[in-house]
Amino acid sequence: xxxxxxxxxxxxxxxxxxxxxxxxxxxxxxxxxxxxxxxxxxxxxxxxxxxxxxxxxxxxxxxxxxxxxxxxxxxxxxxxxxxxxxxxxxxxxxxxxxxxxxxxxxxxxxxxxxxxxxxxxxxxxxxxxxxxxxxxxxxxxxxxxxxxxxxxxxxxxxxxxxxxxxxxxxxxxxxxxxxxxxxxxxxxxxxxxxxxxxxxxxxxxxxxxxxxxxxxxxxxxxxxxxxxxxxxxxxxxxxxxxxxxxxxxxxxxxxxxxxxxxxxxxxxxxxxxxxxxxxxxxxxxxxxxxxxxxxxxxxxxxxxxxxxxxxxxxxxxxxxxxxxxxxxxxxxxxxxxxxxxxxxxxxxxxxxxxxxxxxxxxxxxxxxxxxxxxxxxxxxxxxxxxxxxxxxxxxxxxxxxxxxxxxxxxxxxxxxxxxxxxxxxxxxxxxxxxxxxxxxxxxxxxxxxxxxxxxxxxxxx
Amino acid sequence: xxxxxxxxxxxxxxxxxxxxxxxxxxxxxxxxxxxxxxxxxxxxxxxxxxxxxxxxxxxxxxxxxxxxxxxxxxxxxxxxxxxxxxxxxxxxxxxxxxxxxxxxxxxxxxxxxxxxxxxxxxxxxxxxxxxxxxxxxxxxxxxxxxxxxxxxxxxxxxxxxxxxxxxxxxxxxxxxxxxxxxxxxxxxxxxxxxxxxxxxxxxxxxxxxxxxxxxxxxxxxxxxxxxxxxxxxxxxxxxxxxxxxxxxxxxxxxxxxxxxxxxxxxxxxxxxxxxxxxxxxxxxxxxxxxxxxxxxxxxxxxxxxxxxxxxxxxxxxxxxxxxxxxxxxxxxxxxxxxxxxxxxxxxxxxxxxxxxxxxxxxxxxxxxxxxxxxxxxxxxxxxxxxxxxxxxxxxxxxxxxxxxxxxxxxxxxxxxxxxxxxxxxxxxxxxxxxxxxxxxxxxxxxxxxxxxxxxxxxxxx
Numbered sequence: 006x007x008x009x010x011x012x013x014x015x016x017x018x019x020x021x022x023x024x025x026x027x028x029x030x031x032x033x034x035x036x037x038x039x040x041x042x043x044x045x046x047x048x049x050x051x052x053x054x055x056x057x058x059x060x061x062x063x064x065x066x067x068x069x070x071x072x073x074x075x076x077x078x079x080x081x082x083x084x085x086x087x088x089x090x091x092x093x094x095x096x097x098x099x100x101x102x103x104x105x106x107x108x109x110x111x112x113x114x115x116x117x118x119x120x121x122x123x124x125x126x127x128x129x130x131x132x133x134x135x136x137x138x139x140x141x142x143x144x145x146x147x148x149x150x151x152x153x154x155x156x157x158x159x160x161x162x163x164x165x166x167x168x169x170x171x172x173x174x175x176x177x178x179x180x181x182x183x184x185x186x187x188x189x190x191x192x193x194x195x196x197x198x199x200x201x202x203x204x205x206x207x208x209x210x211x212x213x214x215x216x217x218x219x220x221x222x223x224x225x226x227x228x229x230x231x232x233x234x235x236x237x238x239x240x241x242x243x244x245x246x247x248x249x250x251x252x253x254x255x256x257x258x259x260x261x262x263x264x265x266x267x268x269x270x271x272x273x274x275x276x277x278x279x280x281x282x283x284x285x286x287x288x289x290x291x292x293x294x295x296x297x298x299x300x301x302x303x304x305x306x307x308x309x310x311x312x313x314x315x316x317x318x319x320x321x322x323x324x325x326x327x328x329x330x331x332x333x334x335x336x337x338x339x340x341x342x343x344x345x346x347x348x349x350x351x352x353x354x355x356x357x358x359x360x361x362x363x364x365x366x367x368x369x370x371x372x373x374x375x376x377x378x379x380x381x382x383x384x385x386x387x388x389x390x391x392x393x394x395x396x397x398x399x400x401x402x403x404x405x406x407x408x409x410x411x412x413x414x415x416x417x418x419x420x421x422x423x424x425x426x427x428x429x430x431x432x433x434x435x436x437x438x439x440x441x442x443x444x445x446x447x448x449x450x451x452x453x454x455x456x457x458x459x460x461x462x463x464x465x466x
Numbered sequence: 467x468x469x470x471x472x473x474x475x476x477x478x479x480x481x482x483x484x485x486x487x488x489x490x491x492x493x494x495x496x497x498x499x500x501x502x503x504x505x506x507x508x509x510x511x512x513x514x515x516x517x518x519x520x521x522x523x524x525x526x527x528x529x530x531x532x533x534x535x536x537x538x539x540x541x542x543x544x545x546x547x548x549x550x551x552x553x554x555x556x557x558x559x560x561x562x563x564x565x566x567x568x569x570x571x572x573x574x575x576x577x578x579x580x581x582x583x584x585x586x587x588x589x590x591x592x593x594x595x596x597x598x599x600x601x602x603x604x605x606x607x608x609x610x611x612x613x614x615x616x617x618x619x620x621x622x623x624x625x626x627x628x629x630x631x632x633x634x635x636x637x638x639x640x641x642x643x644x645x646x647x648x649x650x651x652x653x654x655x656x657x658x659x660x661x662x663x664x665x666x667x668x669x670x671x672x673x674x675x676x677x678x679x680x681x682x683x684x685x686x687x688x689x690x691x692x693x694x695x696x697x698x699x700x701x702x703x704x705x706x707x708x709x710x711x712x713x714x715x716x717x718x719x720x721x722x723x724x725x726x727x728x729x730x731x732x733x734x735x736x737x738x739x740x741x742x743x744x745x746x747x748x749x750x751x752x753x754x755x756x757x758x759x760x761x762x763x764x765x766x767x768x769x770x771x772x773x774x775x776x777x778x779x780x781x782x783x784x785x786x787x788x789x790x791x792x793x794x795x796x797x798x799x800x801x802x803x804x805x806x807x808x809x810x811x812x813x814x815x816x817x818x819x820x821x822x823x824x825x826x827x828x829x830x831x832x833x834x835x836x837x838x839x840x841x842x843x844x845x846x847x848x849x850x851x852x853x854x855x856x857x858x859x860x861x862x863x864x865x866x867x868x869x870x871x872x873x874x875x876x877x878x879x880x881x882x883x884x885x886x887x888x889x890x891x892x893x894x895x896x897x898x899x900x901x902x903x904x905x906x907x908x909x910x911x912x913x914x915x916x917x918x919x920x921x922x923x924x925x926x927x
């Protein structure tokens with residue numbers, strides 16, 4: 006994604022390896038490279054360095070550039086740089102951030118650090134930041150930017166545009182403007198484009214959008230961000246309990262919040278806790294810790310499989326060949342369960358499926374599981390019948406049908422139950438679902454085996 | 467996410483079950499409910515109905531509302547409705563769509579249907595749509611909206627604003643305006659907010675953003691969408707090979723493209739092909755087909771585990787208890803591999819890791835795997851030693867260390883290799899990685915067992 010996306014870059018790109026240049030102390034090349042790149046690329050490339058290199062490189066940026074690059078960095082890298090830089094440089098960077106970005110950064114710092122940072126800010130920024138910090142973590146209030154300009158429905162188009170004149174305002178902060186009554190109760194929103202294109206003298210109240218979405222400041226951040234996406238909004242008003250405007254969630258912040266959620270779901274889906282920082286920046290110990298939690302839970306759950314295997318040790322002793330198929334059978338169960346779970350987790354994440362759809366989901370998954378199981382059974386039966394014997398083949402085929410149906414139900418139902426009881430559905434990840442299906446799948450397998458292979462077992466006994 | 471997010475909704479919400487109301491023919495309640503809801507909620511709820519109900523409900527919407535609701539629907543539901551509605555109604559809906567949305571819908575229709583739809587459009591829309599359809603599927607050109615207004619650097623602020631006056635323009639289409647020379651070569655962009663807030667007489671050329679990102683129309687859609695996200699853009703100019711402006715990718719379309727990518731990754735991560743439509747809308751047969759492809763591949767790969775198990779059948783015959791631990795061991799290997807794969811797949815998706823980081827990734831994963839394996843080994847050794855015997859416990863513990871390290875390497879490397887050779891890294895999903903690790907893990911297990919348990923094996927032989 007670094008190819009060809011900036012006009013500035015097209016003009017002159019000294020092709021250097023940033024890491025090598027820093028390590029070899031060739032700081033002139035680094036400066037030249039910075040001058041030729043856009044801020045987003047610089048912040049991306051800095052994100053790929055290790056933390057010592059990053060601090061060195063960052064100090065080489067000119068002042069204005071440094072602030073812009075800092076804004077685009079991952080929050081874990083921002084925190085790390087603030088610690089590495091001299092305190093006057095750090096407070097400068099913090100002052101330059103948007104109020105919402107600054108609040109997010111401070112919200113993640115230890116309390117003592119946070120209060121020191123707050124004390125260093127100029128009064129107006131301190132106030133705006135503290136207000137945002139008053140909202141619970143992960144709430145819409147934390148994600149919003151304080152409203153930059155609020156209009157009155159009786160203003161004319163010209164009054165409204167005059168109110169914006171001469172101020173330094175970001176495009177995304179005024180693309181959508183809140184319209185309120187005299188007590189700051191939200192009446193609606195007006196698009197900047199509608200103000201611009203309207204006829205002279207048009208009333209703001211008449212230009213207001215017919216449909217206004219809004220969220221409470223205490224609402225869940227993800228819910229708010231998803232609304233921005235679904236309704237194609239550039240900004241979403243955030244209100245207090247009395248419907249008074251307190252801020253706006255801009256589309257860029259909504260995208261970032263969704264991206265973080267998606268990353269968390271991706272990690273949980275693979276059976277580990279989210280890192281909260283980029284993969285290459287995390288220490289090996291952090292990686293091991295975030296994964297280890299789940300691996301321990303899963304290996305304890307896997308003790309169930311040892312119990313099941315021990316219970317049926319007599320059967321296994323008599324017909325050792327049954328052991329041969331264990332990995333394939335539990336693997337297939339795990340795979341079928343994982344497919345069902347990942348579909349349903351994703352459908353829940355985008356609100357296509359809700360917990361009350363339980364019966365519909367079960368009914369779909371039973372049929373899908375039986376269909377898949379039957380297909381795989383028909384596919385494998387002849388081979389096993391020829392290489393081993395028909396009764397063994399029948400055992401395996403029937404087990405596959407049963408285990409696929411069962412795995413699809415388990416994979417489909419668990420995320421719905423999780424959501425219902427307020428747990429992140431993504432914790433019913435592939436590893437969790439497979440581990441649960443492993444033990445129950447073995448019971449299905451050995452039960453079927455004992456019935457179909459009864460003559461052999463009796464002969465061997 | 468349907469709670470409390472619309473002002474309109476707050477006023478009067480008849481609490482009805484839409485599905486029941488439609489099924490029981492209580493169309494008045496449905497109409498009343500529509501009147502009380504916002505368009506986004508209506509389109510969401512319609513998306514949860516089955517297709518017959520959806521067509522009935524959609525016909526009850528008043529004309530303007532219907533168009534707005536239609537715009538927010540999933541593309542698979544749009545297509546389905548177009549088929550269900552009378553052709554004059556269908557062409558009306560199509561005419562009302564944005565050019566890029568219409569092109570995407572037509573691009574997915576069979577060629578004969580597509581050309582009929584195109585023929586029914588008014589000349590200007592037909593032309594705009596055909597032009598977008600000329601770009602390859604999944605390209606930036608398909609995602610863009612034709613540029614609505616292009617400015618000249620020598621215009622004053624007032625000239626520029628006058629150019630927009632009186633036109634019906636969507637907020638997101640003019641939040642960022644392209645500035646070009648007389649041959650339409652892109653010089654930069656200017657934010658609508660900067661035009662509005664600037665002093666009288668300011669030159670467009672002076673108000674231009676210092677940094678302008680752009681992509682070629684043939685560039686990958688996902689790359690373009692990710693740039694919009696990373697650089698916090700409201701719109702990204704799309705240019706042809708001569709750097710002439712051809713359109714803009716607006717932030718809402720970028721979000722939608724990313725959402726589709728994320729859904730695809732989520733499905734692939736769980737080991738199935740993406741559905742391309744909402745979970746509840748897909749037929750059971752479609753679900754089975756999308757999953758079946760991979761299940762068949764995986765069960766064929768699992769034949770390897772049968773081979774490995776057969777190879778070591780002699781060992782298993784002598785020490786049947788070894789079979790007892792097979793599910794736990796391959797489960798743990800699969801889980802560790804799946805954790806590594808999901809981290810690296812996600813890191814690749816957000817460009818934190820690139821194929822050339824192979825050595826760094828391997829070095830991290832080896833250490834993480836050994837650390838996790840050692841921890842699990844220490845945790846399980848005493849129990850197995852007490853319940854079974856120390857040599858068995860030593861076999862299992864050493865296997866866990868080996869298998870965790872091996873699984874982390876496999877899970878970390880395969881996605882990088884996939885990316886390098888141009889395959890979607892997400893196909894190295896949890897099920898694929900676990901299946902690959904299963905067979906190799908068993909070889910590690912039995913090899914270690916043959917060495918450590920040599921005395922027992924000799925005694926049994």
